[in-house]
Amino acid sequence: MNKVFAEPAQRLNGLGSAIFAEMDKLRREVESEGKEVINLGIGSPDRAPGAHVRETLASACAIxxxxxxxxxxxxxxxxxxxxxxxxxxxxxxxxxxxxxxxxxxxxxxxxxxxxxxxxxxxxxxxxxxxxxxxxxxxxxxxxxxxxxxxxxxxxxxxxxxxxxxxxxxxxxxxxxxxxxxxxxxxxxxxxxxxxxxxxxxxxxxxxxxxxxxxxxxxxxxxxxxxxxxxxxxxxxxxxxxxxxxxxxxxxxxxxxxxxxxxxxxxxxxxxxxxxxxxxxxxxxxxxxxGSQEVVRQNASAYQARRDVLVDGLAEWGWHVPKPRGSMFVWAPLPKGIISSRQFALDLLRQTGVVVIPGVAFGTQGEGYVRIALVREPEILRVAVARIGEFLRHCL
Ligand SMILES: Cc1ncc(COP(=O)(O)O)c(C=O)c1O
CATH class of the missing domain: 3.40.640.10 (Type I PLP-dependent aspartate aminotransferase-like (Major domain))
Structure with a gap:
């Protein structure tokens, strides 16, 4: 019998970036050491939907x-x-x-x-x-x-x-x-x-x-x-x-x-x-x-987060552009750093802050990290302070 039990199909080869798995493994290790992780990696919205939407969902589920x-x-x-x-x-x-x-x-x-x-x-x-x-x-x-x-x-x-x-x-x-x-x-x-x-x-x-x-x-x-x-x-x-x-x-x-x-x-x-x-x-x-007011409020909440993050990093000497849209900041690596993967791994290990190396999104992403605006401003301030200290010691 020359078959291998449950061998994945060849079409799965080349799927996914090993870097996401590597970052996730390290995040779990850091968490298991008892360090509080601030996950600015995945772009999963942390804010709640409008009350009228939740009510519609709940009452429809009762039918x-x-x-x-x-x-x-x-x-x-x-x-x-x-x-x-x-x-x-x-x-x-x-x-x-x-x-x-x-x-x-x-x-x-x-x-x-x-x-x-x-x-x-x-x-x-x-x-x-x-x-x-x-x-x-x-x-x-x-x-x-x-x-x-x-x-x-x-x-x-x-x-x-x-x-x-x-x-x-x-x-x-x-x-x-x-x-x-x-x-x-x-x-x-x-x-x-x-x-x-x-x-x-x-x-x-x-x-x-x-x-x-x-x-x-x-x-x-x-x-x-x-x-x-x-x-x-x-x-x-x-x-x-x-x-x-x-x-x-x-x-x-x-x-x-x-x-x-x-x-x-x-x-x-x-x-x-x-x-x-x-x-x-x-x-x-x-x-x-329904009313699109929740959408406007949502965008202004993300804008406030963007400003806290980008202005905060600038105070530590890391100047990154302010985006006009999306839930991300695309940050050129601080001067003197060449590998986005190494930077993200070191940052996570030492500070518990998760960002995604740009190279995980394609070869042209090297030289950048992606920071997701998925935490409230007070948490982002903590993240900025940790990143700032990290930069002060490693650069
Ligand atoms: C650019 C982009 N398109 C699509 C999606 C997927 O969204 P959905 O939840 O609608 O599947 C995402 C999710 O992060 C995204 O960033």
């Missing part, structure tokens, strides 16, 4: 008949609430029947879009650094990655003119994401228009991940990719109630835009899942169609 399968597309009222929200927020018209698909968290769609559209060897244009699922989903589908570097000198936007015409002609799909994770950069409509024009020229499907559209600061309002002319001819946009309404554990996201792309994704998903728990869909409707 005996709300426990059946709901099927893939999402209940009609959810699709309508999504289309209305899109109209109000971005002035983009979405057809409720054909241009909306609910997802079990946007991650569901980000992962499965490749299974639905990528054949082995097909090329996808992926930002580097980038949110890991853009690469993981592609690997699982057997596709080939063409990395688009996100560099500080280009304001962390991919330089479309650097993509060889032969690659663009072959590429099937492109991912973009603004406000961005991990680099916390934002993009304006001029950039989205350039992407839409490029994609229309070469016949490339565009997937814009707009998970952080409502976490924006200093009065900035991020646009939708679908506001660009011709965007809906080639693209879709992913959203989520996770960050906007602090409902990450509920697992509800959605994709809107090009009907052919959404039909392909829906066709795959109808074979994979039976839809989202109805009380969660009702909670999402309450969130999307």
């Amino acid at each position: 005996e008949t709300d426990y059946g399968y709901t099927m893939t597309h999402g209940i009609d009222a959810l699709r309508t609430a999504i289309a209305n929200w899109y109209q109000q927020r971005f002035h983009v018209k979405i057809d409720v029947e054909t241009e909306v698909l609910s997802l079990m968290g946007s991650q569901d769609g980000l992962a499965h879009i490749y299974t639905a559209f990528i054949n082995p060897g097909d090329i996808a244009l992926i930002p580097d650094p980038g949110y890991p699922i853009y690469t993981a989903g592609l690997i699982l589908a057997g596709g080939q990655k063409y990395a688009m570097p996100l560099l500080a000198e280009n304001n962390f936007l991919p330089d479309l003119s650097q993509i060889p015409a032969a690659i663009a002609a072959k590429a099937k799909l492109m991912f973009i994401n603004y406000p961005n994770n991990p680099v916390a950069a934002t993009a304006d409509l001029t950039f989205f228009q350039a992407v839409a024009d490029f994609a229309n020229t070469y016949g490339i499907m565009v997937c814009h991940d707009n998970a952080y559209s409502e976490l924006a600061y200093d009065g900035y309002r991020p646009p939708s990719f679908l506001q660009a002319k011709g965007a809906k001819d080639i693209g879709i946009e992913f959203h989520s109630i996770s960050k906007t309404y602090n409902l990450a554990g509920c697992r509800l996201g959605f994709a809107v835009g090009n009907r052919k792309i959404l039909a392909g994704l829906a066709m795959l998903k109808s074979n994979l899942d039976y839809g989202i728990f109805k009380p969660v869909q009702l909670a999402a409707i309450a969130a999307l169609s």
Whole structure:
């Protein structure tokens, strides 16, 4: 018998970054030594959803008949609430029947879009650094990655003119994401228009991940990719109630835009899942169609955290840019430090503060660490003081 029991499939090779596992192992060690860890690693919202949303969820859970399968597309009222929200927020018209698909968290769609559209060897244009699922989903589908570097000198936007015409002609799909994770950069409509024009020229499907559209600061309002002319001819946009309404554990996201792309994704998903728990869909409707004051309060809370962190680090001599959006600070390593992995490991071991090495998000992430704004200002002040002392001793 030349088989190995429970040997993982080869397609799992190359998934995930070993650095995340290494950081997590060290975090557990540090915790077991009794040190208080301040985890600014994972971007999991720590703030509560609005009271009206929690009440809707709780009362829907009490209804005996709300426990059946709901099927893939999402209940009609959810699709309508999504289309209305899109109209109000971005002035983009979405057809409720054909241009909306609910997802079990946007991650569901980000992962499965490749299974639905990528054949082995097909090329996808992926930002580097980038949110890991853009690469993981592609690997699982057997596709080939063409990395688009996100560099500080280009304001962390991919330089479309650097993509060889032969690659663009072959590429099937492109991912973009603004406000961005991990680099916390934002993009304006001029950039989205350039992407839409490029994609229309070469016949490339565009997937814009707009998970952080409502976490924006200093009065900035991020646009939708679908506001660009011709965007809906080639693209879709992913959203989520996770960050906007602090409902990450509920697992509800959605994709809107090009009907052919959404039909392909829906066709795959109808074979994979039976839809989202109805009380969660009702909670999402309450969130999307209720007062957006909670969203504004949420953004100002994150802005205050950003200021505490960035201003605090500056007092210790570590100057990092203030982002206009996302829940992250993308911090260039302090002078004299070269390895983001070593810096993050040393910082965690010595101070208990978790940050993620930039290289975990792609080779172009080296030279940076990502700090998530997922703790209240008083905890961030403690983190800043610990980081400051660490820098004073190690530099
Ligand atoms: C850029 C980005 N897109 C998507 C997601 C996934 O969100 P969801 O909870 O909707 O699956 C995250 C989660 O951190 C993210 O950072």
